[in-house]
Amino acid sequence: MKKLTLLIVCLIAGMATAAAQSQGDKALGLNLNYASETSFGLGGKFQYNLTNHVRIEPEFNYYFKHDYVSFWDLGVNFHYLFPVAADVAIYPAVGLGYANAKAHFDEYSASDGKFQAKFGVGADFKLGSAWKLNIEPKYQLVDGFDQFIINVGLAYCF
Numbered sequence: 774m775k776k777l778t779l780l781i782v783c784l785i786a787g788m789a790t791a792a793a794q795s796q797g798d799k800a801l802g803l804n805l806n807y808a809s810e811t812s813f814g815l816g817g818k819f820q821y822n823l824t825n826h827v828r829i830e831p832e833f834n835y836y837f838k839h840d841y842v843s844f845w846d847l848g849v850n851f852h853y854l855f856p857v858a859a860d861v862a863i864y865p866a867v868g869l870g871y872a873n874a875k876a877h878f879d880e881y882s883a884s885d886g887k888f889q890a891k892f893g894v895g896a897d898f899k900l901g902s903a904w905k906l907n908i909e910p911k912y913q914l915v916d917g918f919d920q921f922i923i924n925v926g927l928a929y930c931f
Contacts, residue, residue: 798820801820802905807924808913815834819832828852829849843875848869872918873887890913892914894910907928
């Protein structure tokens with residue numbers, strides 16, 4: 774039993790070391806988003822590892838007009854990275870920000886902005902030493918305009 778426990782501990786430590794990201798690592802990327810209430814969008818993000826496991830991610834997303842409404846959000850997310858394989862990490866994500874919806878009707882338009890909160894999970898897949906792919910399903914809470922979002926992103930690591 775002691776040998777099995779030691780083996781499991783060694784395997785977990787090896788996985789954590791293999792996929793661990795280091796404090797100070799940075800990445801710049803683009804997202805393709807699908808939102809349940811606003812259709813498709815594009816986004817940009819900057820990621821910075823505060824520690825080996827904690828990452829901060831400022832982001833901006835714009836959702837194209839659908840049913841007379843366009844939407845954008847600006848926020849910051851926090852990730853706690855769990856390395857699960859040599860080139861894969863999973864993470865829970867929480868974020869805060871500001872969201873704005875604009876309704877377009879012929880010559881009339883109106884917009885409304887509100888604070889938002891986001892929570893979800895994600896996974897990073899390293900594609901060599903300089904690129905990574907991620908997928909992140911999350912739920913966005915905006916008073917009167919909650920929606921489910923899935924984003925797929927590609928980021929350049931430096």
